[in-house]
Amino acid sequence: MGTRNPVTWLGSPAFPEAARTALADTQLRRNLRNATTTIRGRRAAAVAELPDWERLRRAGEAIKDRVLAELDTHLERLEAAVTARGGVVHWARDAAEANEIVLRLVGDEREVVKVKSMATAEIGLNEALAAGGVRAVETDLAELIVQLGDDRPSHILVPAIHRNRAEIREIFRRSGLAATGDAPRELAEAARAHLREKFLSCKVAISGANFAVADTGSVVVLESEGNGRMCLTLPEKLITVMGIEKLVPTWQDLEVFLQLLPRSSTAERMNPYTSVWTGVTPGDGPAEFHLVLLDNGRTATLADPTGRQALRCIRCSACLNVCPVYERTGGKSYGSVYPGPIGAILTPQLVDDPHDAQAASLPYASSLCGACFEVCPVRIDIPEVLTHLRARVVSARGRTAESVAMAAAAWVFGDPARYERAQRLGSLARFLGRDGRISRLPGPGAVWTASRDAPVPPRESFREWWRRNRG
Amino acid sequence: MERIALFATCLTDTLYPATARAVVRLLERLGRAVEFPLDQTCCGQMHFNTGYAAHAEGLARSFASVFAGYDAVVTPSGSCAGMAREVHPKLGAGGVPVYELSEFLVDVLGVTDVGAYFPHRVTYHPTCHSLRVLGVGDKPLALLRAVRGLELVELPLAESCCGFGGTFALKNADTSTAMLADKMRCVLDTGAEVLTSGDNSCLMHIGGGLSRLRAGVRPVHLAEILASTEEDPWAPATR
Numbered sequence: 001m002g003t004r005n006p007v008t009w010l011g012s013p014a015f016p017e018a019a020r021t022a023l024a025d026t027q028l029r030r031n032l033r034n035a036t037t038t039i040r041g042r043r044a045a046a047v048a049e050l051p052d053w054e055r056l057r058r059a060g061e062a063i064k065d066r067v068l069a070e071l072d073t074h075l076e077r078l079e080a081a082v083t084a085r086g087g088v089v090h091w092a093r094d095a096a097e098a099n100e101i102v103l104r105l106v107g108d109e110r111e112v113v114k115v116k117s118m119a120t121a122e123i124g125l126n127e128a129l130a131a132g133g134v135r136a137v138e139t140d141l142a143e144l145i146v147q148l149g150d151d152r153p154s155h156i157l158v159p160a161i162h163r164n165r166a167e168i169r170e171i172f173r174r175s176g177l178a179a180t181g182d183a184p185r186e187l188a189e190a191a192r193a194h195l196r197e198k199f200l201s202c203k204v205a206i207s208g209a210n211f212a213v214a215d216t217g218s219v220v221v222l223e224s225e226g227n228g229r230m231c232l233t234l235p236e237k238l239i240t241v242m243g244i245e246k247l248v249p250t251w252q253d254l255e256v257f258l259q260l261l262p263r264s265s266t267a268e269r270m271n272p273y274t275s276v277w278t279g280v281t282p283g284d285g286p287a288e289f290h291l292v293l294l295d296n297g298r299t300a301t302l303a304d305p306t307g308r309q310a311l312r313c314i315r316c317s318a319c320l321n322v323c324p325v326y327e328r329t330g331g332k333s334y335g336s337v338y339p340g341p342i343g344a345i346l347t348p349q350l351v352d353d354p355h356d357a358q359a360a361s362l363p364y365a366s367s368l369c370g371a372c373f374e375v376c377p378v379r380i381d382i383p384e385v386l387t388h389l390r391a392r393v394v395s396a397r398g399r400t401a402e403s404v405a406m407a408a409a410a411w412v413f414g415d416p417a418r419y420e421r422a423q424r425l426g427s428l429a430r431f432l433g434r435d436g437r438i439s440r441l442p443g444p445g446a447v448w449t450a451s452r453d454a455p456v457p458p459r460e461s462f463r464e465w466w467r468r469n470r471g
Numbered sequence: 472m473e474r475i476a477l478f479a480t481c482l483t484d485t486l487y488p489a490t491a492r493a494v495v496r497l498l499e500r501l502g503r504a505v506e507f508p509l510d511q512t513c514c515g516q517m518h519f520n521t522g523y524a525a526h527a528e529g530l531a532r533s534f535a536s537v538f539a540g541y542d543a544v545v546t547p548s549g550s551c552a553g554m555a556r557e558v559h560p561k562l563g564a565g566g567v568p569v570y571e572l573s574e575f576l577v578d579v580l581g582v583t584d585v586g587a588y589f590p591h592r593v594t595y596h597p598t599c600h601s602l603r604v605l606g607v608g609d610k611p612l613a614l615l616r617a618v619r620g621l622e623l624v625e626l627p628l629a630e631s632c633c634g635f636g637g638t639f640a641l642k643n644a645d646t647s648t649a650m651l652a653d654k655m656r657c658v659l660d661t662g663a664e665v666l667t668s669g670d671n672s673c674l675m676h677i678g679g680g681l682s683r684l685r686a687g688v689r690p691v692h693l694a695e696i697l698a699s700t701e702e703d704p705w706a707p708a709t710r
Contacts, residue, residue: 020645324632328649367636370603390522410526413513423485437682447641451648452679455486462479462488466507
C-alpha cells in the first residue's frame with residue numbers, strides 16, 4: 001500500500017474523543033435532532049405505502065449478492081459495453097491511481113464542475129485536483145455549502161445537515177454569494193446564480209455513479225436538484241468515478257433499486273432527476289466519456305464473507321437518519337466521508353489497517369440497537385458486521401488490559417463454582433452503597449458512575465435464594 | 472410442556488435476584504413448575520459484542536449443555552434471549568428453545584391476564600433487542616394492560632435506544648450519556664413513578680441515571696410487576 005487511504009481524514013481523533021467535542025456543540029445537536037427526526041418520519045411514511053417493501057428489500061439484497069459473487073464477469077461485461085458505445089474505461093487500484101487518471105484526463109482545464117459523489121470524496125479528488133492546479137466546483141447545493149464553508153461533509157446524502165439556514169446564509173455572504181435572506185428559496189436563488197455561470201463555462205465535468213447496468217454499459221445518477229444533469233449534459237468531457245461494486249446486471253435489476261433508493265434516502269416515491277447515459281452520442285451531450293472503475297479496498301472487503309455485505313450499500317443514508325449515535329454526534333465524529341452505521345463498517349474495511357487506531361474505534365461507535373439493520377434497503381446486517389469487525393480489532397491488538405479482563409471474566413463464567421465465589425466477593429461492593437445507591441465506583445467502574453449511579457449488590461444472589469428455598 | 476428451566480442471566484442472578492424470584496413466583500402461580508439448573512452462568516453476550524467471540528463460543532457451548540433436555544428455557548432478558556437464539560447457533564451451539572418472559576407467557580402459555588395487581592403509574596421502555604432481535608412487539612404491553620390497578624402511560628420516542636449497549640456505555644461514555652439524557656427526558660415527561668422493561672441491563676442504565684438525578688422514578692422489571700398480586704403486592708427489594 002504505502003500511501004494512506006484518504007477515506008479517513010488525516011489527523012481525526014478516535015471516535016470517543018471526536019464525539020465528546022461534537023456532543024458539546026449545542027447548535028449541532030439541535031440541527032441534527034430536527035433534521036433526523038423529520039427525515040425519519042418521512043421515510044417511515046414513504047415505506048409504509050408499499051405492501052411489498054420487505055420483498056423489495058430481499059430482492060435488492062439478492063441482486064447485490066449475486067453481483068458481488070460474480071463481480072469479475074460483470075465488470076468485464078460492463079467494460080465491453082461501455083467501450084462498444086464509445087466510452088473509455090480506466091481501472092484504478094487505489095485513490096492515488098484514480099486521482100492520477102482523472103487529473104490526466106482533465107488536461108489543460110483549470111476549472112471543472114462536479115456532481116455530488118461519494119467515490120470522489122472517498123479518494124480526496126478535490127484536494128488532488130487542487131494540488132494539480134485545477135479548481136473543482138461542487139454543484140450540489142449541500143456540497144457547495146460544505147465547500148464554500150471550508151468544511152467537511154457530515155452526512156452521505158445531505159452533507160451540510162449540520163448547518164441551519166442562518167449559518168448557510170453567513171457562509172454564502174463570506175463567499176460573495178449574496179442571498180437576500182435566509183429563506184430556502186432565497187438561498188437556493190443565490191446558489192443558482194453562482195452555479196449557472198459555472199455550468200456554461202466549464203468544459204469538463206466529474207461525477208460519481210449510483211448504478212451501472214452491465215448489459216448495456218449505461219451509467220445512472222440520481223439527484224434532486226437538476227444540477228447534476230447540467231453537469232452530465234453541458235460540458236464537452238465527462239469523467240465518472242465509480243466503485244466497482246455499483247454494478248447491476250440488467251435493467252430489470254435496476255428497477256428494484258429505483259424503488260428502494262428514493263424512499264429510503266429522501267422519502268420520495270420517485271427520484272426527481274434520474275440521468276442515464278450510455279457511452280457517447282454524437283451531437284447530444286459530452287463528446288467524450290471516461291469511466292474510472294475504482295477498487296480502493298473493495299476487493300479486500302469482498303474477501304471477507306461477513307464483512308462483504310457492506311458492499312451491498314446503495315448510499316441511501318437511512319441508517320444514519322435512524323442511528324441514535326449519529327443523531328447526537330453528527331457525521332464528522334466518524335472522521336471519514338462515510339459516517340454513521342454504514343461508515344462504521346465500511347470505513348475500517350476500506351482502510352484495512354488493523355493498526356489505524358481511528359478506524360479501529362469506528363466499529364465500537366454503536367450501542368448495537370439494530371435500528372440501522374431494520375431500515376437498510378439492502379438488508380445489511382450492520383450489527384453483525386460491527387461485532388465481526390470488533391473481533392478483528394481485538395485479535396490485531398493482542399494482549400491489552402481489556403483482553404486480560406475479558407479472559408478473566410470468561411474463566412470465571414466458565415465454571416459455576418468460580419462464578420459463585422466471584423458473586424460473593426462482588427457482593428461486598430454493597431458496603432459502597434449509600435441510601436440504596438452507589439455513586440462512585442473505583443477503577444474502570446468510575447466511567448459508569450461519572451453519569452449514573454450503580455445498583456447496590458444484594459446480600460443474597462438468586463442462586464443462593466434458590467438453594468435455600470427450592471434446592 | 473414438560474420441563475421448564477429458568478435462565479436467570481448473570482446480571483439478574485447477581486444484582487437483581489428479586490426479578491428472578493418474581494419469574495419463579497409468577498410461573499408457579501400460573502401452575503407451571505420451573506427448574507433452575509445451578510450450573511448456568513452467562514450467555515456470553517458481553518464477550519461476543521465486545522469482540523471476544525472465542526470466549527463467547529465456550530460460554531455458548533456450556534449454555535447448550537446446561538439447558539439440553541428442557542422443553543423451554545425462560546429468561547427475563549430480551550437481549551440474553553436474543554444472544555442465545557440468534558447468535559449461539561452461529562457459534563455452533565444452537566438448539567435450545569429460549570423464550571423471553573413475555574414471549575413465553577403470551578405465545579407458549581397463551582395468557583395475557585396473569586392475575587397481577589400493581590396500583591402505580593407505569594411507563595414501558597421496549598428494549599432494542601426485544602424489539603429488533605426477538606420481535607416481541609406488543610406482547611409486554613398486552614400483559615401490562617391486563618394488570619389491575621396499573622395506569623399505563625405511553626413513553627415518547629419509546630423505540631430509541633437508552634444508550635446502554637453493554638461495554639458501549641464505558642467505551643463511548645459521553646455518547647451513551649447523551650442518549651441516556653434524552654431517554655430520561657422522555658421518561659420524566661410521562662409523569663410515571665415506575666419505569667418498566669424486559670431487561671435489567673437497560674433498567675440499570677436508565678435507572679442509574681434517574682437515581683443520580685434523584686428524579687423520583689423507580690425502575691421495576693416487568694416480571695416483578697406481573698408477579699405482584701393483591702395478596703402479595705410488590706415491595707421494593709431490600710439490599
